[in-house]
Amino acid sequence: MTDDPSPSPLAPGSGPLPPSSQFPNHDGPRVWVLSAGDSPIGISLTRQLLAHGDHVVTGITPSNPEREDPRRVNFDAFLEELSAEEGQNGYRERLEPVELDIRMMSDCQVAIATAVAKFGKVDILFCCSSQAIIGAVEELAVSERTQALVRDQFETNYFGPVNLVKAVLPQMRKQKSGHIMALGGITGHIGTPGLGVYCAAGWALEGFCDSIAYEIAPFNIRVTILQCNIEIGILSNLVTSVPPLYPIYSRSINHAPLFRGIMNDILSRLPGISGHVETPVQSPMSGPSPASLSSTSTGNPETHHERSSVDSDLYPLSAGNIVSLYPPLSPAHLDVLTAETIHAITAIGGHENPPARHIVGAESVASVKEKLKTVSEELEDFIACSSAVDIGADENAMRVVSEETTAQASS
Structure with missing residues (x-):
């Protein structure tokens, strides 16, 4: 058996394969x-x-x-x-x-x-x-x-x-x-x-x-x-969004880059997904949305008013129900x-x-890399804090401090 780095698709229209694919060498089928x-x-x-x-x-x-x-x-x-x-x-x-x-x-x-x-x-x-x-x-x-x-x-x-x-x-x-x-x-x-x-x-x-x-x-x-x-x-894969708590986590008040907003921006650009929805959204690939996946409401009578005041949040995953869909x-x-x-x-x-x-x-x-850079910076503070509470790290230093304290008290 040969290791072909670019095998052909199984059938026309099955999608392109990565041209540089390479399997590890081995003696027989895995x-x-x-x-x-x-x-x-x-x-x-x-x-x-x-x-x-x-x-x-x-x-x-x-x-x-x-x-x-x-x-x-x-x-x-x-x-x-x-x-x-x-x-x-x-x-x-x-x-x-x-x-x-x-x-x-x-x-x-x-x-x-x-x-x-x-x-x-x-x-x-x-x-x-x-x-x-x-x-x-x-x-x-x-x-x-x-x-x-x-x-x-x-x-x-x-x-x-x-x-x-x-x-x-x-x-x-x-x-x-x-x-x-x-x-x-x-x-x-x-x-x-x-x-x-x-x-x-x-x-x-x-x-x-x-x-x-x-x-x-x-x-x-x-x-x-x-x-x-x-x-x-x-x-x-399957994406499920729970009802938002408005206005607490709306973009106009909470500026954290919540992933709901990112996904809404993506989904609103896909064919078959309409923004400004009040009912559960279904993917055109997934058939009818089941009531069992869309029955939970926030129960807040002011939810619609708050949502209406924040246009940027009126997207599929901001509905007042639990929404499950496969991105189409x-x-x-x-x-x-x-x-x-x-x-x-x-x-x-x-x-x-x-x-x-x-x-x-x-x-x-x-x-x-950015995460590791942040961790490295935090590590310096971590070391300083740990050393401050590690009373057994340097017995000599503790003895010197004790002697100095005694001398100051005597004087």
Whole structure:
């Protein structure tokens, strides 16, 4: 098998592939398990893996009768694409979709068992499931419904990947090899106003990965965290916004760059999304909005008046209800959005000595550099404060101070 740096698309119109993609050298096909194979990144990555000759067990989000998931539609179209090419390359034979709710440990165990039963091993586990809850911390605490969203954020973005890691470790230890990859973002390193819970779940996952990497290194199992631009995780997955607290967190009063405003500015420019909405907004890709996702109101009779006075906040995610949607980006836009990340995944996945952390993109690197600069400046104050309370750091200095104090008292 050859390592072709620029494999051809599976079918016309399937989107351009990064021309510089390069897989690590290896002796035979690798077996990948993807946690969200029906996501834009999952589909694009699977396309490249199959073209390269690898095997893929890809997790598919279970159907939700209350909402038509555009990702399931796109994945079905992808399967049809593979079937059309079946006689030429056997792509479909090397792909095994499984329904996977990563919040359920039993589903995670079934996915790993399926990979072992069909392909004999698991070389690379790629955790890429994500969703984003948008809202200030106070806004996320106003009702049982919003607090449930907070818990679900952690169930999906933190406990889900942890479940998959725990499910795959026995197999990788048995093999004495393996590579675990977790797709995160710079939000796992940098706090973002309006994404507090999303960031918290990302930080939790990174702390888990950093810690377990030391524990499993003796078994020749590697761990890599990929930190992408914030748009990767947000614009390619489900976004849920809770009702704003007006006027407290309106732009005219609170000048913090809340992420709701940033997303509103983006969504208002996309076809099919109209600004100035009072009812839940749906993506044209997602079908009817379920009442169950849009039933929570602020209960404030002055909400509409306050919103009307702040034109810049009258956008999809500023409705007085909980709003859930998939940003309606076209497949071509998603290909461009995720191309750099896909290249990073294929270049690192299965590498003999992969990086423990890989920051994807110049923008992400610049953001992390700025964060580290701030931390370095704060460290000087931290050292000074710590030294001031470390009474045992310099016994001689303490004795001198004591003697001087005694002498002053005597005089």
